Amino acid sequence: xxxxxxxxxxxxxxxxxxxxxxxxxxxxxxxxxxxxxxxxxxxxxxxxxxxxxxxxxxxxxxxxxxxxxxxxxxxxxxxxxxxxxxxxxxxxxxxxxxxxxxxxxxxxxxxxxxxxxxxxxxxxxxxxxxxxxxxxxxxxxxxxxxxxxxxxxxxxxxxxxxxxxxxxxxxxxxxxxxxxxxxxxxxxxxxxxxxxxxxxxxxxxxxxxxxxxxxxxxxxxxxxxxxxxxxxxxxxxxxxxxxxxxxxxx
Numbered sequence: 727x728x729x730x731x732x733x734x735x736x737x738x739x740x741x742x743x744x745x746x747x748x749x750x751x752x753x754x755x756x757x758x759x760x761x762x763x764x765x766x767x768x769x770x771x772x773x774x775x776x777x778x779x780x781x782x783x784x785x786x787x788x789x790x791x792x793x794x795x796x797x798x799x800x801x802x803x804x805x806x807x808x809x810x811x812x813x814x815x816x817x818x819x820x821x822x823x824x825x826x827x828x829x830x831x832x833x834x835x836x837x838x839x840x841x842x843x844x845x846x847x848x849x850x851x852x853x854x855x856x857x858x859x860x861x862x863x864x865x866x867x868x869x870x871x872x873x874x875x876x877x878x879x880x881x882x883x884x885x886x887x888x889x890x891x892x893x894x895x896x897x898x899x900x901x902x903x904x905x906x907x908x909x910x911x912x913x914x915x916x917x918x919x920x921x922x923x924x925x926x927x928x929x930x931x932x933x934x935x936x937x938x939x940x941x942x943x944x945x946x947x948x949x950x951x952x953x954x955x956x957x958x959x960x961x962x963x964x965x966x967x968x969x970x971x972x973x974x975x976x
Contacts, residue, residue, distance in 0.1 A: 736762055740769035756855065763855035767862030768938070865940050868892045868899045875975035881905060881953075882969055885935070889951060891974050896945050898927075898974070901938040908932050908955050915956040916941055917964060918948035919971065927951065929960050950974050 732755045738744050739752050756763055868874060871892035878888040885905035891898045900916060908914055916927040916939065928942035930953075941951070950973040954964045 733759070733762060736765040737769055740766050756859065758855065760855045760858070763858040767858045767865075861940055864897065865899050865938060868895055868897045868940070871895055877972060877975040879970070879972050887953075887970060887972065889972055889974065891945060893945065898941040898945050898948075898951070899938060900941055900951065902930075903936045905935045907935060911958055912955050913958050913960065914953050914969070915960050915964075917952045917954065917968075918943065918945065919950040919952050920946075920948050924952060924964050926960065926962070929956075932958075945974070948974065 732752055735744060735748065735752045739749065739756075744752060756766065869890055871894060873894045874890050874892045876888060876890050878886060881887050881902070883906040886903050887905070888901045889898060890901070898918075905914075913932045914930040916930065917924040918927050918941070925943065925948070928939065930939055931937055950971060952964070952968040952972075953970040954961075954966045954968050956965055
């Protein structure tokens with residue numbers, strides 16, 4: 727099984743569609759691959775949201791159709807064919823002069839000084855990947871909770887926001903689509919609204935107009951939520967008028 731195969735397994739893994747062997751291999755790969763962890767988190771959240779929607783029974787022969795069509799579709803890895811890569815690599819190797827080789831040897835002496843730095847970066851990437859997976863699991867738990875309640879509203883900038891609350895888990899998730907990006911140097915901050923008193927519930931990603939966010943902290947006595955525009959890093963208390971206010975579903 728190649729690394730390319732593993733990168734393509736995020737969707738199947740999120741939907742529990744891998745074999746035991748594939749699942750084990752992907753889980754060994756996941757902590758060290760931040761892009762796969764991020765994509766898996768988003769796919770899990772999306773799958774959980776879809777689970778809240780009304781469903782229809784699939785045709786009885788759907789599985790047979792899918793399996794039959796799979797055999798007619800060939801997946802080709804991205805990039806040039808392996809033969810072309812081999813030819814190019816050979817040409818590059820022959821083109822190296824003794825001066826280039828000397829430079830490579832000189833550069834190799836610096837590896838000792840960079841090994842610790844690379845290790846720390848790898849550890850940081852694994853930590854971020856692990857956190858992304860844990861957050862995805864928490865989001866999925868809220869969205870699929872038996873007592874999950876949903877409320878959607880149009881935002882002032884034309885986007886659509888949906889809040890999902892599970893009183894049993896005491897957690898809330900906010901999903902938004904089509905939200906305008908904040909001004910430079912600013913970020914959207916979420917707040918729990920407790921009878922007019924705002925309690926920080928975390929920051930949104932300023933670079934994304936569509937996202938699903940696990941609100942930080944417990945719902946507790948909050949009856950709704952708000953969104954304000956704050957300096958990067960967030961604020962202890964709102965410093966601007968809310969761009970959105972939403973009551974929690976009963």
